[in-house]
Amino acid sequence: xxxxxxxxxxxxxxxxxxxxxxxxxxxxxxxxxxxxxxxxxxxxxxxxxxxxxxxxxxxxxxxxxxxxxxxxxxxxxxxxxxxxxxxxxxxxxxxxxxxxxxxxxxxxxxxxxxx
Amino acid sequence: xxxxxxxxxxxxxxxxxxxxxxxxxxxxxxxxxxxxxxxxxxxxxxxxxxxxxxxxxxxxxxxxxxxxxxxxxxxxxxxxxxxxxxxxxxxxxxxxxxxxxxxxxxxxxxx
Numbered sequence: 001x002x003x004x005x006x007x008x009x010x011x012x013x014x015x016x017x018x019x020x021x022x023x024x025x026x027x028x029x030x031x032x033x034x035x036x037x038x039x040x041x042x043x044x045x046x047x048x049x050x051x052x053x054x055x056x057x058x059x060x061x062x063x064x065x066x067x068x069x070x071x072x073x074x075x076x077x078x079x080x081x082x083x084x085x086x087x088x089x090x091x092x093x094x095x096x097x098x099x100x101x102x103x104x105x106x107x108x109x110x111x112x113x114x115x
Numbered sequence: 116x117x118x119x120x121x122x123x124x125x126x127x128x129x130x131x132x133x134x135x136x137x138x139x140x141x142x143x144x145x146x147x148x149x150x151x152x153x154x155x156x157x158x159x160x161x162x163x164x165x166x167x168x169x170x171x172x173x174x175x176x177x178x179x180x181x182x183x184x185x186x187x188x189x190x191x192x193x194x195x196x197x198x199x200x201x202x203x204x205x206x207x208x209x210x211x212x213x214x215x216x217x218x219x220x221x222x223x224x225x226x
Contacts, residue, residue, distance in 0.1 A: 035214075041218070042218045043158060043214075045208070045213045045214050058213060091157045093157075104160070106157035107157050108156055109155075
């Protein structure tokens with residue numbers, strides 16, 4: 001069964017460093033998302049991406065964050081200068097079309113630890 | 116803004132028991148989704164509900180979209196150890212692609 005994959009599974013970085021989290025959405029999917037989950041808390045929406053541009057973003061997704069689809073398969077989240085409070089699980093999700101509007105499939109996540 | 120509340124926050128049940136949990140909102144949602152998250156994993160979609168009053172089953176799971184469109188419940192029948200995890204309700208915020216998630220119900224199943 002097709003699935004969303006994410007790398008790395010765990011990333012440790014120093015405060016102020018840049019990190020890039022990578023995702024490979026399901027191959028025929030057109031809509032891509034990033035969510036984060038701070039330890040013990042609920043899942044929070046960051047950004048949605050369609051047709052090579054951001055379609056929606058939350059107040060969490062400030063200028064420190066950016067997303068990119070550098071090729072036909074990868075979808076990345078970049079945090080320019082990490083802060084301690086960026087430590088969280090980051091989940092990528094994808095869906096194929098409006099006919100499956102709400103069926104977003106999530107990857108296993110990347111645990112980001114900022115020291 | 117739109118927020119989701121879930122109850123109970125956590126529950127401990129004996130294997131074989133039925134479970135019921137619910138999700139409420141102060142504002143209307145046009146879709147309700149139920150996800151399960153295992154430790155260290157991403158959320159997995161269990162059931163999606165699209166119409167007020169809709170009752171949908173997926174194996175031992177049954178979920179209903181409340182008539183007022185402000186609530187939903189999830190039932191699990193004859194619980195088994197692999198039902199352990201956190202169950203989240205979610206819905207699209209302001210009819211957009213931005214999903215809002217509830218805080219989750221943590222389920223523990225005792226043998």
